[in-house]
Amino acid sequence: MPEAFTNSKRIGAVATVALASLALSACGQAPEAAQPGAAGASDFTACMVSDQGGFDDKSFNQLSHDGLLQAQEQLGIKTLEAESKSPDDFEPNMTAMVQQGCNVIIPVGFMLADSTEAAAAANPNIDFAIVDYDAIKADNVLGLNYDAAQAAFLAGYAAAGASKTGTVATYGGAAIPTVTIFMDGFAKGVEHYNKEKGKDVKVLGWDVKAQTGQFVGDFENQTVAQQITEGFLSQKADIILPVGGPLYQGGAEAIKASGQEAYIIGVDSDLAARETQYKDIIMTSITKSMDKSVLEAIKMSVDGSFKGGTYTGTLENDGVGLASFGAFESKLPAGMTDELAQLKADIISGKIKDISPSSPKA
DSSP, X not given: OOOOOXXXXXXXXXXXXXXXXXEETTTEEOOOOOOTTOTTGGGOEEEEEOOTTOTTSSSHHHHHHHHXXXXXXXXXXXXXXXXXXXXXXXXXXXXXXXXXXXXXXEEBSGGGHHHXXXXXXXXXXXXXXXXXXXXXXXXXXXXXXXXXXXXXXXXXXXXHHHOSSSEEEEEESSSXXXXXXXXXXXXXXXXXXXXXXXXXXXXXXXXXXXXXXXXXXXXXXXXXXXXXXXXXXXXXXXXXXXESGGGHHHHHHHHHXXXXXXXXXXXXXXXXXXXXXXXXXXXXXXXXXHHHHHHHHHHHHHHTOOOSEEEXXXXXXXXXXXXXXXXXXXXXXXXXXXXXXXXXXXXXXXSSOXXXXXXXXX
């Protein structure tokens, strides 16, 4: 049976916070956002279906859910949500949202692509904005995707420079493009550091050319995540990138138990800000502004300007980025922040390109 959906409490209209419009490849610049209290807003229902991992994963599900809650607060709309515990929940949860009369449905994650495509085809009067997927071509489907490889490249470069052992590592939840795009960027950043500095920092867990590496097999099994991390630590890796929603917890626990000086890099949201119990071993996070893009998609559905197409978050439009290093900044080599700023500029200008085969195509 699907996880029961929740009818969130309606919150009255409040002052809108100005946000940058989405750049939509299919329809140009997004129109002005709907204003709070707009006619019909109180009768509008925005809905969300999570990927496995749930809305409290401190990663992409939770960050997307933040956008839904922001829309509820700013626009005075109603919301419904369905939390998926496994892939078996995707289709029934999507069906439940359709049956509840949702005006727009936000499926969170690449793994919901099939159920989204089927629901969108069967319900052309419902808008769908799917997070982390852009291959559904339909007038009522907007793909919200993010070139995470760009920001991961910066993280890999910084990790290579900060590593004391000369070995870093990464692992993923599943071998899908929205996971491997981070791993590609991270490994390519290390490779670039080695080339620029004449070093030989090693990357465990991922081979960019072969597109093979270490995976838990799902986004739930913390025991396997911990075991993989223990293996990396035994090979002297001291900075580790877990790409798999809540799977960072297994990695963090392995580091704490080892007593070694090692750190993790978060993904999607600023992990140090959300997960204070591990903040001392979080180097930085590779972020995706899913909350902002979800909010903007809902605003367009509310004001009637929603169209199918694609939004791509990049370093240039702040759709992806690198969170603050916080206390870890003092551990970075001298001049690293300036080097990262230049690398960001080089990626934006196109001087550095073709980072990942999973990057969204222009």
